[in-house]
Amino acid sequence: MVESKEQNEHLRDIANLCYRCKKCSVICPVAPSGRFNPRKFIQEINLETPGRLKKGRKFCDTEEDIWVCLTCGQCRVCPQGLEIPEMVREIRKEVREQVPNDPRFTATETHMNIFPIAFELMRKNPKPAQKQTILNQYASIQKWPALEMAQTGSIAYYPGCFNLYEHALVNLHVQQTLTAYAIIRFLNLTGITPVVANDYCCGHDALWAGDEETFLSFGKRNIEIWKAAGVKTILVSCAEGFRTLSVDYPKYFPEFSFQVEFAADYFDRNQIFKKIRGFEVKCRSIVTVHDPCRSGRLVDGGHYESVRNLLQNLIFLEIVEMPHNRDEARCCGVASFRNCTDYARDMTRKRIKEAMKVGAKYIVTTCPKxxxxFQCVTLNEAAALKAKFGKDPPKVMDLFSFIYSAYNANDLL
Ligand code: SF4
Ligand code: SF4
Ligand code: SF4
Incomplete structure (x- = not known):
């Protein structure tokens, strides 16, 4: 664990690179709220902290509210290459250690804090979900073919927390179980039987909330499980899981030796749909892609084109782009189920309006959050959006749920 003093010095060295051009503040979606401004945050580290340290104070005294930052990475336009989301995360960790009951942190709770409570229970009482059983129960309820999944093998599919989201957000139709089913079913149709292990949450939310202990505990257990199953390659469809396994696990766990591939990239690279006999799926609809930060700006080489390439397998589907796409995609408004304020929901609304203005009937993305x-706004504010635009708001779906729904119905309007 990095000692606070060393950490402070390390962060101050980075902050010293800032020449106050304000590019980060201009693009930051939360800066206009007056609660967090990245340039001021950097300045606070750079200029004020030495004085604070002399008085024995630490970064947990930051005047900028670090819990409001979305860690969305739009500030990666910084010409000096400052990685502000990473710096925010480091300071959050210190705050959690120094001020466990920081009121600014507890004020960010959403959904009656159900997700952190669930992660805490998982950490203390590690009874992993029987994922293969859950997925085939789902198949049976839908009256769909059972999935073929292996206990051991070289290629694994990591479905993440699909069962938690499905139950906790049942009224929002996140359909994360459908996503997992779709990916495994499509792989089965090309003769691939992936390992689906009883692994745990990747620890993304804990890590970004400064709770390294929980993150490390999940990561350690997951690595042991994948090693025991003989896994070499892990496919991840969730953007947050992909970022965590491909960037954070290698950084925190020297023993992490797996190849991690974004599921959309794998399907595109291996032309999976072209290998499925009779895959001639019509979809007479209009779709736009919302690029999540975790598979875009916050990983190397933004994984944008594979998502669009896969959609192009659907006959008649029109793909329209929002003005802010790929590296410039705007944030959905809420990060790690924290800080869902009126301001945040307004950001979500703006993104939905952007999709409506380009005529999208569906917003497709790769992040369940x-x-x-988006669903929270499109479902709860459908009437207001319809009154403003004269049409229903778009439906929102994960990429693979969308493609499987079109495949299953051989159309989707
Ligand atoms: S964009 Fe970078 S250099 Fe410019 S003010 Fe922000 S942190 Fe400083
Ligand atoms: S990560 Fe997003 S919210 Fe945080 S400072 Fe950067 S642009 Fe602003
Ligand atoms: S916008 Fe997101 S965080 Fe806020 S209530 Fe809806 S689903 Fe929960």
């Missing part, structure tokens, strides 16, 4: 935040 983006799906939930």
């Amino acid at each position: 983006c799906v939930s935040h």
Whole structure:
């Protein structure tokens, strides 16, 4: 664990690179709220902290509210290459250690704090979900073919927390179980039987909330499980899981030796749909892609094109782009189920309006949380959006749920 003093010095060295051009503040979606401004935050580290440290104070005294930052990475336009989300995360960790009951942190709770409570229970009482059983129960309820899944093998599919989201957000139709089913079913149809292990949450939310202990405990257990199953390659469809396994696990766990691939990239690279006999799926609809930060700006080489390439397998489907796409995609408004304020929901609304203005009937994305935040607005404010635009708001779906729904119905309007 990095000692606070060393951490402070390390952060101050980075902050010293800032020449106050304000590019980060201009693009930051939360800066206009007056609660967090990235340039001021950097300045606070750079200029004020030495004085604070002399007085024995630490970064947990930051005047900028670090819990409001979305860690969305739009500030990666910084010409000096400052990685502000990473710096925010480091300071959050210190705050959690120094001020466990920081009121600014507890004020960010959403959904009656159900997700952190669930993660805490998982950490203390590690009874992993029987994922293969859950997925085939789902198949049976839908009257769909049972899935073929292996206990051991070289290629695994990591479905993440699909069962938690499905139950906790049932009224928002996140359909994360459908996503997991779709990916495994499509793989089965090309003769691939992936390992689906009883692994745990990747620890993304804990890590970004400064709770490294929980993150490390999940990561350690997951690595042991994948090693025992003989896994070499892990496919991840959830943007947050992909970022966590491909960037954070290698950084925190020297023993992490797996190849991690974004599921959309794998399907595109291996032309999976072209290998499925009779895959001639019509979809006479209009779709736009919301690029999540975790599979875009916050990983190397933004994984944008594979998502669009896969959609192009659907006959008649029109793909329209929002003005802010790929690296410039706007944030969905809420991060890690924290800080769902009026201001945040307004950001979500703006993104939905952007999709409506380009005529999209569907917003397709690869992050279950983006799906939930958008659905929360499109479902709860459908009448207001219809009154403003004269049409229903778009439906919001995960990429693979969308493609499987079209495949299953051989159309989707
Ligand atoms: S964009 Fe970078 S250099 Fe410019 S003010 Fe922000 S942190 Fe400083
Ligand atoms: S990560 Fe997003 S919210 Fe945080 S400072 Fe950067 S642009 Fe602003
Ligand atoms: S916008 Fe997101 S965080 Fe807020 S209530 Fe809806 S689903 Fe929960």
